[in-house]
Amino acid sequence: MTAQPRPSENAAATPATPPPGCPAHQGARSLSGPGFQTDPFGVYGEMRGEHGPVAPVLLDGDIPGWLVLGYRELHQVTSDAELFTRDANQWNQWPNVPENWPLAPMISRDQTSVVYATGEDHQRRAEAIGEALEAVDPYELRSQAELIADRLVDEFCHEGEAELIADYARLLPELVLARIYGIPDAEGPALVQAMNDAIDGKENALESYQHVYLVMRQLASAKRTAPAPDVASRLVAAYRGYSDELLVQDFIVIMTAGHQPTADWIGNTLRLLLTDERFALSLSGGRHSVGQAMNEVLWEDTPVANLAARWATRDTTLAGKHIRKGDLLILGFHGANTDPLVRPDSDAFTEGNSAFLSFGHGEHRCPHPAQEIAETIAKTAVEVLLDRLPDVRLAVPSDTLLWRPSAWVRGLSALPVAFTPAPKGAR
Template sequence: MTSTAAPAPVPLSGPRFQTEPAELYREIRRDHGSVAPVLLDGDVPAWLVLGYRELHQVTGDPELFSRDSELWNQWERIPADWPLLPMIGRKQPSILYTIGERHRQRAAMISGALGAVDPAELRAHAERFADELIDTFCDKGTSDLIADYATLLPVRVLARLYGFADEDGPGLVTALNDMIDGRERALAGQQHLLRSMQRLLVTKHTAPGPDVASRMLADPSGFTDEEIVQDLMVMMAAGHQPTADWIGNSLRLMLTDSRFAASLFGGRHSVAEAMNEVLWEDTPTQNVAGRWAARDTRLGDRQIKAGDLLLLGLAAANSDPQVRTDGASFTGGNNAFFSFGHGEHRCPFPAQEIAEVIARTGIEVVLDRVPDIDLAVPASAVTSRPSPWLRGLAELPVRFTPTPALGDTPR
């Protein structure tokens, strides 16, 4: 009698997250089911939740699947310089790791501060920064829309909304990208962002303004500066890079798929459709860390031990064949994707709305300014960054007819 060994845990790294993540997730689901054992940097074990229903269960039960990272049963083997520490933090007083009533208070504070952003002011900032960025390359006839545009626009807008001076934007872009990439400069990026937020609060204590940071400081719930600094860091990181990738992934889709060709000549309906399709099929946030099991339990036919880390496989769940039967397309307004999370720890609705305005404005402005834009390389040559966490393009080379810069001319 022969026995078949269980498939080995899947390393959550490697080029296939860059080149063919959808096929990789299908293989993991085939070999392991809806909850798969994976290995993080340093062979640290975790579970990747790929099933749509299982992910709904995990995110909908914060008592059993907690955000309290102190529960993790692997802390004793985690070195101080582990590159994923900025993403899987310990004793961080941010909303990410707060639970219960205190989390709900903080979520309300953040939603109130973001919800007070004036939509017209938000769009005006997005248009102005988009125009300024396009002015730097529109007369050249070529550009990398990732390096020159998408990775710069969201943080410039968010920095202005939060209360930063415009000149602080470039340094914040570098720090955020380093931190989110989860590689050798991750901790340095986190420290730059931390110091920037601390300086911002010092300024806003003495000179408050009509900005997000000042509104958070004025909240009557009694949050400390340390808590607000940590929440601002979370808000900036969660708001910038996924939005930048939303812009890049949507532009790639529109430049390579004939269904969206009308948008390249001033159409608007197709922009929203392309953005929605990206959230289903090519979501910027692939995997999120995480939840920790508060006690032994079962999930998707797996025995989960108390303290086990569960990673939220948002991209895999969006393509779960149990809910995407017969290859069904959920574009065209269906918003049941997991791209913004689910449950009480999901991305706040005002933050989602801000991200959508920045992304849609960024796409519309670049199509207005360079209407004959086209890929400068074959579609197959457009590659993504090698990250299992965020799905974004390494570059998006385009060509177009050179146009003059707007300069200070109002739109």
């Protein structure tokens, strides 16, 4: 990666973009605040009403960007990697980004993972990741997911109550992914703790990230020495010619990009099944309702609500807005999926319609085999839980459930439930 001038070096040469009072950013809304948790439909609806499908927003530190919340426009942005690049070096706001910017872990010039790669380099790495994941045996994956789900339910099934986010949804995907990647079982519990702490930005986030990094480094070196039939070994072989550092960065991506949204997909689906009376009748009787609820969640409460980012490589127009070279665009998956142009009746069931943009689109979309892995893990998690706790119900009023305080992810902070305790000695 080429060295970039530090902010102070080019601040004078590059005018602050946009200048204070820039008409394009009048009425810009901050991309944070409780509305994104309590009433995202209302917030995106207001933005759409005021600005149309591409709305000016302010990130932490009042750094300007655009939120693409129209379905058509998001499709257009993600389809055209030449005009809307993943290369963060293009950003015209670097001179204005403060030291210790809270969004630095998400938007940074120093990132070298596949998520920020472009052109042939990206193509080669994305293909290698896709192939390494595609080779996962779906029956083996399902049986590993069942085994781990059962083990987690064993921990609380005698209690009569549980908190399904901390005790179930936020443990399961990582533990299953660790198995298929080839991470030793003994590493699983500490790794899941570290990943969740890093994702939540807890006080020990840096330490936690370092733990994840270390496990992935050890994984790379272990699989180089002794390859096995697992995802990590296949990636090691496919990344011949790339540095270990880069391999480790991509290991971290496939672990974190896989764990968190899948955990939220499980949590959001369980919430829908337990709170929406449209599902109540079929909950005990029909398995098809699990798949239906999962699909519904991807339309209504998709785990990756907003994602940073793409950058315009030249001046252009999008939905009538003048986008300048180097402007940042946030991918508004939640807004696009609930765009009235594609979902005029938001109460109507989506009935297996999978045209949502929840997994992205275009070159950088979530690899297809990754989507299938996420679906298998999430479906197994929900089905095992309902099988094991057939009378599971919400333990608090549904309107007291809290969403994680972030405009970027859509997932519950907690999901307390009650159920008839399993007799001691029985599973």
